[in-house]
Amino acid sequence: MRILIIEDDQETRDFIARGLGEAGHAIVTATDGRDGLFQATEGNFDVLVIDRMLPVIDGLSVVRMLRAGGCTIPVLILTAMGSIEDRVEGLESGADDYLVKPFAFSELSARLQALGRRLPTTQAEPNRLVVGDIELDFERRLVRRAGRRVALQPREFLLLAELMRNPHRVVTRTMLLERVWDFDFEPKTNIVETHLSRLRGKLNAGFDEDAIETVRGAGYRIRGE
Template sequence: MSLHILLVEDDKPLQRQLVEQLSQYGHEVATADDGPGALAIVGLHAFDIIILDWMIPSIDGITVLRQLREGGMHVPVLMLTALGQVYDKVEGFNAGADDYVVKPVDPMELNARLHALLRARRINEQPSDTISAGDIVISPSRLRAWRSGRPLILSQTEFKLLLELSRNAGSVVTRPMLIERIWGHDFMPTTNIVDAHIRHLRVKLLEHGDDPISTQRGMGYLLRA
């Protein structure tokens, strides 16, 4: 799916690199070099998503984000920064950021996060209580899941994993994305914790059919829709 993206980044070499990489995925990318430029272009065009650098001239990224949210703009915003401290991430989320990526950025990871943000936003806007992916049905509010009409007995972590995979059914969800969304942005895994929980989830899903989870080597997992 092609996206109309606003990239706010003052580092010109990095800006050109990201524009080229995102364009290879079929996205249309507009750019701004500083806070005032970002606020001006946002008022003139409709974007699917905004990639916003934290440290930009004149008005920093957090201030730009707060002004966008205070103005009623609900476009998903992914913060891009060289900072990695937990408190910086918390400040970004409190200001209204939807996701957070620390430089240097892998283009495949960035593209996956952009699509995941849009899917999550659309799901949150839907009134339905259930999410379906093939023969799997999940009720987030009731913390219950079924496959082929039969209930799945899942641990809390397995439920969260299945929910995240279902929300992104048909697309790859990377391991870093799963770690951040299930264990938290400040969690530092020392083992293959994602793989271990995926194995447990697979065992329970296999009780009611074939394995619906595909391992994408070197990337992450895909739940077949």
Template structure:
């Protein structure tokens, strides 16, 4: 059962989140303040966190940044009245996996939570190992190794690498990455994709001495594990 942490001070919204989590087969736990939410998130084992921004005690996206720095791999959905593009980009750049503006359509909330919970299921399925020669990606542990060496990647970089891996040798557009890795269905007109791809590419090159990710000018990127060239 997917463990869902809900950090929301509005009781009406909190009940909607709880009901939706249960309808989707999840087990919700609730908190109404920034401090309590951060405490539960750091001491508990949650697969999905649904969090507001304007919480008593602090901004939810600051809690996300702290969780990511602490190594949390939980998937995170921000649901906030701060719904401008700049707010969404800030949340995503600090480590959120999706961002939904209030007021929201309950069916859209359900679709967003279902999508994230499906990703949890995929990550914990028996199809654990993706390997290309010495490059190994383990979905359960969310780790990357080249030979015996660990390649340290952030949660977002891991999701990015998994999407590249299942689409190996094919051109992947920026829009595909926004939709499938950031769950964004619009172009935020920032370089968030390029920055994350660049960081991931450098980490893989430093670990292996090879270039796995190639830029396809005007189209996007290609992950070419079988013909990786010297960096």
């Protein structure tokens, strides 16, 4: 993916750029809002990483200007401010995701992967998802593996759907908490792990291959083949 990073703090910028570069992405950086805005409209990027507090033009204004100008490139906002109001403001400005500093690199990477391949928001979600031998039907709330029906609880169904929206990509525990449970905090108990192990148990019953892979220190990934 081509990724533009607009971040004024050099250490953070280098850390992200190095990590994403090593992962095989093409990285362009900008250090202030005006330069970033210019780069974002000129270059052909798959995803933008924008720090909230930027010199010259602040991050939220950059996002607003981009959106006002008709730019639909997915944006992830980085912020040191984690308050509820900031998050609401960030997402209302037109950003697609919001990550609070400090963050684990794996978290940023997983979120960018999810953003970069995301369908434009204007396009409706398909009624059916297929990854490998797993098939999920939203309308009939049905799941089949290799044609065999798998009965899931509502929450397990949503969990599987979130994994299947990101085929072959890691989905972190935090992303699952946000998107499946609408939690913006880390519960002390292992609710993600417990639900995942139940889901896994139901999906794998009668199969040799584990449908969901646990990526150590990062998250979970649905196995394609």
